[in-house]
Amino acid sequence: MKAVVFHKPKDMRVETVDDPIIEDQRDVILKVTSTAICGSDLHIYNGYLPQAKNMIMGHEFMGIVEEVGSNVRNLVKGDRVVVPFPISCGSCHFCNMDLPTHCENSNDNYGPEGALLTGKGAALFGYTDLYGGYSGGQAEYVRVPYADYGPRKISSGLTDEQVLFLTDIFPTGWSAIDWAELKGGETVVVWGCGPVGIMAMKSAWLRGAGRVIGVDILDYRLEKARLAANVETINGKDVDAVEAIRNMTGGYGADVCVDAVGMEADHSIWTSAKNIIQGEMGTMKTLERCFDAVRRGGTVTVVGVYGTPFDNFPLHQWFDKGIKMRGGQAPVHNYIDHLIDLVQTGKVTLNDIITHNVPMADAAKMYDIFNNKEENCVKVVLKP
Structure with missing residues (x-):
């Protein structure tokens, strides 16, 4: 064959x-x-x-x-x-x-x-x-x-x-929202407008979200998210996405942030060099952005793949903001x-x-x- x-x-x-x-x-x-x-x-x-x-x-x-x-x-x-x-x-x-x-x-x-x-x-x-x-x-x-x-x-x-x-991407997007335990009316921000991210956006509407926002750095993926999932979008290369999300939510941040990117997020040469020293692959920049953009007491779910340990995990921020976090394979x-x-x-x-x-x-x-x-x-x- x-x-x-x-x-x-x-x-x-x-x-x-x-x-x-x-x-x-x-x-x-x-x-x-x-x-x-x-x-x-x-x-x-x-x-x-x-x-x-x-x-x-x-x-x-x-x-x-x-x-x-x-x-x-x-x-x-x-x-x-x-x-x-x-x-x-x-x-x-x-x-x-x-x-x-x-x-x-x-x-x-x-x-x-x-x-x-x-x-x-x-x-x-x-x-x-x-x-x-x-x-x-x-x-x-x-x-x-x-x-x-x-x-x-x-x-x-x-x-x-x-x-x-x-087989995968719809249940994976559904998991990201199911784990967040929406009650209805929440603002959900999905980082990454690829296939899993768009499925998470569709799932958020089905589970009663009041507002759904997609974040990406590529215009064609943002356009696909708008067309396929009827969401608001933010281009993270054009504006500070975290500040934009806070401005859209009265300064508080999103109720739920979904990391649908994982370790292959766009990152700098400096990050790649640091990875060699620390035995890491890729970056956890998207997860850090989620921690920044979620409101206090909010929820971050992770369906983007992370395959290695990462130093400087923002444990202090997770503790201070009281963030609920869930992730894994769907x-x-x-x-x-x-x-x-x-x-x-x-x-x-x-x-x-x-x-x-x-x-x-x-x-x-x-x-x-x-x-x-x-x-x-x-x-x-x-x-x-």
Whole structure:
């Protein structure tokens, strides 16, 4: 089969690899009909997360069940499904606590530490050996473990593009807002107008926010946020975003700030030099901006990825302002059934962020375009 294979940073290739096979009787083999490039894939592409071996990429995918393990009784060949990006068993200590992203059975590198290179949580499709080393879904076929727990059937009345983002970015944006526990009427500021940020904005409206503001430094992403999520926007290169937010909120700051950027935020040469000395990757500038812009007693949620420790974490500011903070990988399994219903009933539209819908053969070029923020690229869908 053909698949998108990571070889080393900035080196993606579409090449022929072995077809997947059933390895456990809870597996299914899926014929992929649509997959996507996620901003998190760029962390591997740019070397922010280490991966020594070649690996099939992709954790946002859907398709048709081709082969079914004998212990999978809820799916049959021909079923059309979307697949949550975390790989979770559904029955371990943490899965039973509704914490599927902390599954103790799916990842051989699992452990309680959550350290830099050891003791990670649940496995993820196509997301380094640290997270299980599973082949991803940017391929013609993919093996889906624990298929009696993860995949969800999709109505034939919905296109792939309407439901593909139920795999990751919509549940991730929903998590950012769900964790903030909105009561109604809050001002929510989302830092980062990429795909996850826009999904967080859509989720904020659905959960009763009174005002939603997007912050970015790229005009085309701000325009996409305005069009797709009907939000106010701030260009952080043109104005001091924190001061602008305070001016828009009577001097107090936002009730909720969402960090949908993470460690790959734009940063200076000085920061890069400091990273070498301190063993860090990227920057926590966006998180610092969130701490500045949130009101006292407000909430900061983090769905942008941070892969290393950071010195000078603003612990004093968190303590003085009494900020509530929550973050992590999205527990997709907990939300996906409700989110499917929101799509089916027309309460939310997901496919309006797609800017590039191309054959998988173009994947290497599209990684480069997406990474370099060319062609006003917001979201790429690949067709195997």
